[in-house]
Amino acid sequence: MEYCAEITVQLKKGMLDPEGTTIRRALEHLGYQTSEVKSAKKYIITLSSDSIENARKTVDEMCQRMIANPVIHDYTISMREI
């Protein structure tokens, strides 16, 4: 079966987010007031696996070993069959 994993990698609470701060300031210059702007990365991975549980386990391993940095990032995985 083919599965599609949507991984969102976000900075942990309390980490500085210079990209978000810069965008917030730039939006302000354009006249848009915001309370907060946070930036994150998203990865959409398509992979084959025998079950959705195994696919999720594999993607979780990928995140821990390479995609996210556990010191500074939190990540969420959303899986669906395609």
Add this chain to the structure above:
Amino acid sequence: MEYCAEITVQLKKGMLDPEGTTIRRALEHLGYQTSEVKSAKKYIITLSSDSIENARKTVDEMCQRMIANPVIHDYTISMREI
């Protein structure tokens, strides 16, 4: 009211995605086979507005004027009240 907008900015279909390609290759080196890896950016914007419709309109304007590049990007906005 305060609203939270989740904006996902992705490369249009057919655009080269070197980040996705690099991650796919790196995952392969670690022994993970994938069919496709796509990268995207996500922005979480909190803002005040009198209605969810107006909040969405404002965020859509932000995307068109600054956050996304309409030549190469597609974007989706998901709004919720907080």
